[in-house]
Amino acid sequence: MNSDFNKIGFIGAGNMATAIITGLIKEGINPKDIYVHDIDIDKLNKIKKKFNIIALDNNVEILKKAKIIFLAVKPHIYPIILDEIKNDITDNHVLISMAAGISTDYIYKILDEEKNIIRIMPNTPALIGEGVIAMCPNKKINSNIFKYVKNLLSCLGEIELIDESLINAVTGVSGSGPAYVFMFIEALADGGVLMGLSREQAYRMAAQTLIGAAKMYMETKTHPGELKDMVCSPGGTTIEAVYALEKHNFRASIIEAVKVCTQRGEELSK
Numbered sequence: 001m002n003s004d005f006n007k008i009g010f011i012g013a014g015n016m017a018t019a020i021i022t023g024l025i026k027e028g029i030n031p032k033d034i035y036v037h038d039i040d041i042d043k044l045n046k047i048k049k050k051f052n053i054i055a056l057d058n059n060v061e062i063l064k065k066a067k068i069i070f071l072a073v074k075p076h077i078y079p080i081i082l083d084e085i086k087n088d089i090t091d092n093h094v095l096i097s098m099a100a101g102i103s104t105d106y107i108y109k110i111l112d113e114e115k116n117i118i119r120i121m122p123n124t125p126a127l128i129g130e131g132v133i134a135m136c137p138n139k140k141i142n143s144n145i146f147k148y149v150k151n152l153l154s155c156l157g158e159i160e161l162i163d164e165s166l167i168n169a170v171t172g173v174s175g176s177g178p179a180y181v182f183m184f185i186e187a188l189a190d191g192g193v194l195m196g197l198s199r200e201q202a203y204r205m206a207a208q209t210l211i212g213a214a215k216m217y218m219e220t221k222t223h224p225g226e227l228k229d230m231v232c233s234p235g236g237t238t239i240e241a242v243y244a245l246e247k248h249n250f251r252a253s254i255i256e257a258v259k260v261c262t263q264r265g266e267e268l269s270k
């Protein structure tokens, strides 16, 4: 494959760019092969210093230096940056779009033609290499390049290949999911504090319980309902708590959260 693909560019130097750059450098990508531009000069200087990567003056320069380009700006900024770079995108570039609600069709409309695009939906645990990264390549992408990008992104967590029609559902589950999980940890710990545990211990116990239960599911592949049943002895304490959760619509609340999040993604796509 063309060695130019080792040069990776970032438009935007915020949370997601930082998470991805952290993973890439951990995986052994040379910081001098990573180029970044951000409109916020302080942020640009900070990220440059933090990773020893190359900061450039504008977004067009990023396309001149790199072939794989992460569009790491908020969705409402997409039309601005796409308009800025559209005349400099060649068939050798691969654009990686990660914005919620920005479809590839929308991008083609601004660019006036179909270019190499991979749409991804990452989540913030990518910062520590434990993310979920859903990927959907467009039809133009050459399979070797797709494999290369997939391999690059695997340093951020688990890769899931999906059809673009399902990307809003991915936002509902894993893209936005960390927020619900943090709320769950906070609530579980609050319950512990209410019952007399120290705040610090309660947070640690709540978080480790979540990690342990998640790992147990991943390792045993046993149905979550069956794993739950294993904790519930007849007439015991856990089934009492499960009854309280059911009475307060615990499962329905989460299902509803995924539904409205997905619908919001769909609304934003229009």
Ligand SMILES: NC(=O)c1ccc[n+]([C@@H]2O[C@H](COP(=O)([O-])OP(=O)(O)OC[C@H]3O[C@@H](n4cnc5c(N)ncnc54)[C@H](OP(=O)(O)O)[C@@H]3O)[C@@H](O)[C@H]2O)c1
Pocket (backbone or CB within 6 Å): 011, 012, 013, 014, 015, 016, 017, 037, 038, 039, 040, 043, 059, 071, 072, 073, 074, 075, 077, 080, 081, 098, 099, 100, 121, 122, 123, 124, 175
């Ligand atoms: N964070 C998440 O959990 C998550 C999950 C999945 C997908 N995403 C997607 O990832 C994308 C990036 O999110 P983020 O959380 O990393 O955003 P962020 O932290 O706000 O970073 C975006 C950066 O881009 C800069 N910027 C604005 N206009 C620019 C321009 N014309 N050229 C270059 N840089 C520009 C912003 O500067 P200013 O702050 O000065 O505007 C900001 O520093 C979004 O589209 C989001 O939907 C995020």
